[in-house]
Amino acid sequence: xxxxxxxxxxxxxxxxxxxxxxxxxxxxxxxxxxxxxxxxxxxxxxxxxxxxxxxxxxxxxxxxxxxxxxxxxxxxxxxxxxxxxxxxxxxxxxxxxxxxxxxxxxxxxxxxxxxxxxxxxxxxxxxxxxxxxxxxxxxxxxxxxxxxxxxxxxxxxxxxxxxxxxxxxxxxxxxxxxxxxxxxxxxxxxxxxxxxxxxxxxxxxxxxxxxxxxxxxxxxxxxxxxxxxxxxxxxxxxxxxxxxxxxxxxxxxxxxxxxxxxxxxxxxxxxxxxxxxxxxxxxxxxxxxxxxxxxxxxxxxxxxxxxxxxxxxxxxxxxxxxxxxxxxxxxxxxxxxxxxxxxxxxxxxxxxxxxxxxx
Amino acid sequence: xxxxxxxxxxxxxxxxxxxxxxxxxxxxxxxxxxxxxxxxxxxxxxxxxxxxxxxxxxxxxxxxxxxxxxxxxxxxxxxxxxxxxxxxxxxxxxxxxxxxxxxxxxxxxxxxxxxxxxxxxxxxxxxxxxxxxxxxxxxxxxxxxxxxxxxxxxxxxxxxxxxxxxxxxxxxxxxxxxxxxxxxxxxxxxxxxxxxxxxxxxxxxxxxxxxxxxxxxxxxxxxxxxx
Numbered sequence: 001x002x003x004x005x006x007x008x009x010x011x012x013x014x015x016x017x018x019x020x021x022x023x024x025x026x027x028x029x030x031x032x033x034x035x036x037x038x039x040x041x042x043x044x045x046x047x048x049x050x051x052x053x054x055x056x057x058x059x060x061x062x063x064x065x066x067x068x069x070x071x072x073x074x075x076x077x078x079x080x081x082x083x084x085x086x087x088x089x090x091x092x093x094x095x096x097x098x099x100x101x102x103x104x105x106x107x108x109x110x111x112x113x114x115x116x117x118x119x120x121x122x123x124x125x126x127x128x129x130x131x132x133x134x135x136x137x138x139x140x141x142x143x144x145x146x147x148x149x150x151x152x153x154x155x156x157x158x159x160x161x162x163x164x165x166x167x168x169x170x171x172x173x174x175x176x177x178x179x180x181x182x183x184x185x186x187x188x189x190x191x192x193x194x195x196x197x198x199x200x201x202x203x204x205x206x207x208x209x210x211x212x213x214x215x216x217x218x219x220x221x222x223x224x225x226x227x228x229x230x231x232x233x234x235x236x237x238x239x240x241x242x243x244x245x246x247x248x249x250x251x252x253x254x255x256x257x258x259x260x261x262x263x264x265x266x267x268x269x270x271x272x273x274x275x276x277x278x279x280x281x282x283x284x285x286x287x288x289x290x291x292x293x294x295x296x297x298x299x300x301x302x303x304x305x306x307x308x309x310x311x312x313x314x315x316x317x318x319x320x321x322x323x324x325x326x327x328x329x330x331x332x333x334x335x336x337x338x339x340x341x342x343x344x345x346x347x348x349x350x351x352x353x354x355x356x357x358x359x
Numbered sequence: 360x361x362x363x364x365x366x367x368x369x370x371x372x373x374x375x376x377x378x379x380x381x382x383x384x385x386x387x388x389x390x391x392x393x394x395x396x397x398x399x400x401x402x403x404x405x406x407x408x409x410x411x412x413x414x415x416x417x418x419x420x421x422x423x424x425x426x427x428x429x430x431x432x433x434x435x436x437x438x439x440x441x442x443x444x445x446x447x448x449x450x451x452x453x454x455x456x457x458x459x460x461x462x463x464x465x466x467x468x469x470x471x472x473x474x475x476x477x478x479x480x481x482x483x484x485x486x487x488x489x490x491x492x493x494x495x496x497x498x499x500x501x502x503x504x505x506x507x508x509x510x511x512x513x514x515x516x517x518x519x520x521x522x523x524x525x526x527x528x529x530x531x532x533x534x535x536x537x538x539x540x541x542x543x544x545x546x547x548x549x550x551x552x553x554x555x556x557x558x559x560x561x562x563x564x565x566x567x568x569x570x571x572x573x574x575x576x577x578x579x580x581x582x583x584x585x586x
Contacts (some may be wrong), residue, residue, distance in 0.1 A: 061487060096484030098534035099500050100581035110488050143583035159488075250523075 008053035009070075010037040010167060010199035011058060016067035018053055018224070027053045028224035035216075037166075038197040041229075042214035043184070044204055045247070048223030051203050055169050058201060059088045071167065086110050089160030089168035089198070093175045096154045097144040102200070103129075103155050104140040128158040133188060150181040157189070159161040161196065170202045174209070186212060207248065211236070211255050219244050233259055234340040259350075262310065262333050266354040267342025270332070273297070282330065282343060298330060309334045310340050316353065318346050367551040371570050372537075373556055375572050380533030380564050383526070385520045391462030392512050396425055399470030400501065406492040421471065435459070436525040454523070455532030461516040461522055469511025471553035473504030502581050509579070513572050520565050524557075534560045 013033040013155040013267045018320035019026040023161065028050040035041050043051040056062040058069060060081045068077050076084050097106050102166045111121045126136040130259035132154040143150055153173060160168055174182045174189075193200070204210050210217050211232045217236065221227040221243050236259070239245035248255075273296035282291060282298045305328040310319045312333050319331050331347040366373065401407050402421035405414060412420075431439075439457050447453035479502050485495050501508075527535020534557040541553030 059487060061483070082489040082491050085487055090484065090487030092484055092487070094478075094479060094480035096478070096480035096482075096582075098481060098485070098499060099478075100583040102583070109485075109490070113489065113494070159484075252411065265567075347477075 002250045002287065007037040007039075010072055012068075012070040013037040013057070014068040014070065016054070016057060016064045016069065018050070018057060018062060019065045026224060028057070028064075030109070031224070031226055033226060033229060035199055035201060039215040040200040040213055041248050042065045042192060042202050042204055042210035042217045044217060045227075046208060046211045046222070047205070048150065049220040049222060051218075051220045052171055054320055055171055055201055055203050055222070058167075058169055059085045059090060061085075074191030079235050086113060086163060087165050087167070089162075089165040090357050091153075091156050091160040091170040093172040095144075095156040095336065097152055097155060097159070099144050102141050102143060103134075103147070104136075106155060107159045107162050109159065114163055114273055124162065131161070131192065132158045134158075150185055151232070153177060153185065154188075157192075161198075166199060168198045168200045170200060172205065172264070175205070176281065189213065196270065207251075208255065208258075211258060219247060221247075226286060229348055254317075257320060258315045260316040260353065260355075261312075262314055262316065262319060262344070263312040263341075264355050265333075265344070266356050267344060267347070270340055270343050284332070284340060286340075289338070292332055292334070292340045295330075305330060307332055309338075309340075310344075311336070316344075316349070320349065360549060360552065360554050362555060365549055366556055368378075369556065370513045373560055376532075376537055376557070377560050377564055380520070380535075380561065381522060381567065383451070383454060383458065383523050383533050384516060384532070384564065384568070384572075387458035387523075388512060388515050388519055389464045390455075390459045391515060392466050394459070395463050395466035395470050395511075396508070398468055399474060400496055403459070403471070404492050404496060406546045407496065414520050425464070425467060425471065428460075428467055432464045436522045437528060440525055440529050440531075449530045449573065451532050453529055454526035454533075457521055458519050458526070462519050465515040465518060466508070466511045469507050469514075472503070473507030473511075474500055476507060506576070506580050506584065508551045509572070509576055516568050516572075517565060520561055520568070524561065534558075534564075 011033075012035070013031050016028060016031040016033075017026050018239055031050075031054060033054075045051050053062055054071050057064045060076075062079070063081075068075055070076070071084075071087070085321050096316060097103075098109070101109075104122075107125045107128055108121045110125060116124070119147070125140060129136040129139055134151065134154060139147075139151075139155075140283060143154070147155065156173065160170075174185055177185060186209065202213065204213075216229060217232050217235045218229045219227045227247075227248040228235060228244045230240075233256065235244065236256045239248055239252075269281050271281060271283045273285045280299050282304075283296045284292045285294050285296050287293050292307055292309065294307045298304040308322050308326045308328060309321050309332045312335050319333070323329065323331050323346055331344050333341045333344060360368075361366070401420075402417055402424070405412075405417060408417050436457070439460070440453065443453040443457055447456060481499060482495065485499050503519050511564070523531070524535040524538055526533060527537070527539040530536060538554055538557035541550050541557065543551045545554070
């Protein structure tokens with residue numbers, strides 16, 4: 001996740017409303033939203049709250065009844081909709097690859113419309129397939145029906161990125177993928193975003209996904225109203241109103257654990273056995289490379305527990321998972337070279353985690 | 360004279376009738392296919408019809424056309440040929456017109472069914488990528504609907520091969536006149552052979568068309584959707 005709040009506004013909705021013909025109540029009303037450049041905004045809310053309608057108004061698949069849409073500062077409410085859409089990546093849950101086009105041709109749709117030359121298109125297709133982790137020579141000439149659901153959605157994302165749009169709109173893109181593949185594809189998606197830094201609006205109905213992927217979360221409420229638009233941390237800790245609090249639900253405290261990276265925490269100091277005094281902190285034995293092997297002394301217990309480690313790039317959620325899994329109250333946090341950075345106690349979680357100053 | 364000798368003596372004449380029949384059916388179904396494709400595609404997409412046409416008008420026109428063409432199919436063929444005779448006279452022209460009218464329905468039905476069967480997600484992603492209505496129709500909808508449309512054309516051909524025989528009543532080309540003549544003088548010399556030869560001739564024409572369609576289907580169905 002990159003820093004949110006920084007940078008200029010890429011998409012702005014100004015007083016957007018949508019009332020469908022013959023409907024009595026608007027699907028979206030008086031919506032104001034500013035999506036900062038290079039960030040992921042997750043749209044979440046109960047069914048029929050207008051999150052998909054809002055997304056589709058951004059590329060004018062649905063025309064707003066009133067209000068203005070600004071893309072990178074330009075009013076795009078009245079420009080040619082087809083030309084606008086070629087500037088915006090669009091990925092949907094059912095993927096919608098063209099079954100009669102090869103994977104390569106599917107990705108090349110928008111570049112072809114834009115009239116790129118052949119060599120440039122073919123280079124771009126290969127680049128994108130690499131980017132989504134598919135070997136071009138194996139997949140370029142295959143057809144969509146020869147691919148699994150997860151692979152199809154990777155191609156869907158690649159197709160959305162084809163003409164290098166600055167904005168991507170994604171409508172529950174990982175919703176129809178099995179949970180294990182979904183988790184992997186989410187991780188890949190975050191890695192991808194590190195490289196491409198697009199402005200992404202992403203509709204989901206899964207709060208875990210919203211917290212995991214979002215730099216910001218927009219919570220939609222009944223009647224197409226925006227209840228809160230803020231960082232996941234703020235949504236979870238300081239819900240703006242009853243509705244958001246109820247929507248976020250009782251799991252908020254646990255979900256927050258996955259937002260907190262271990263590297264940001266003030267960890268319990270530990271000493272190498274024999275070098276430091278046992279002044280109440282645990283000590284460990286290390287192998288020749290300095291990697292921790294076992295606990296030598298842990299205060300308050302005669303038989304030190306098994307030493308389990310968690311990388312410092314992980315989150316508190318991962319640490320808790322490991323503690324529960326190995327049934328120990330203490331987990332060692334290690335850096336990229338497997339050197340011990342510190343330890344995290346089970347009781348630290350309850351007593352309140354201390355983050356480093358300035359982190 | 361046995362049937363085999365009859366066929367040998369009449370071979371040139373029979374081949375000529377066969378060619379006529381083949382062409383008559385081909386031209387009639389070809390024209391009908393153009394009409395059905397044009398009407399079906401135009402009435403399928405909102406933005407291909409004039410802006411003033413609202414969705415109900417467009418759908419109504421499409422359904423109306425389907426009903427009218429299916430009603431046309433229920434007109435007894437002999438009656439239709441007879442009714443066209445005062446206007447268009449005798450021979451090839453009225454035959455062609457009548458057969459075209461009959462062929463529209465099965466093709467139009469399948470054009471509509473084929474276009475409706477295209478996956479909504481595919482259309483939405485096409486729209487979301489900025490493909491306009493004409494581009495969408497030509498590169499996505501028609502190719503995906505094509506196998507269904509082609510099977511409609513195939514059915515039309517089989518129906519029209521049979522109906523084309525009746526064109527003989529107004530001196531139309533093909534096996535019709537020969538077959539009807541044979542039936543009229545049934546009991547006299549070679550009359551049964553004449554009827555049998557014309558009937559089998561129709562079957563041969565149908566078989567040739569089946570071959571043609573097999574090849575056409577093989578080469579025009581996009582690889583990604585070939586079963």
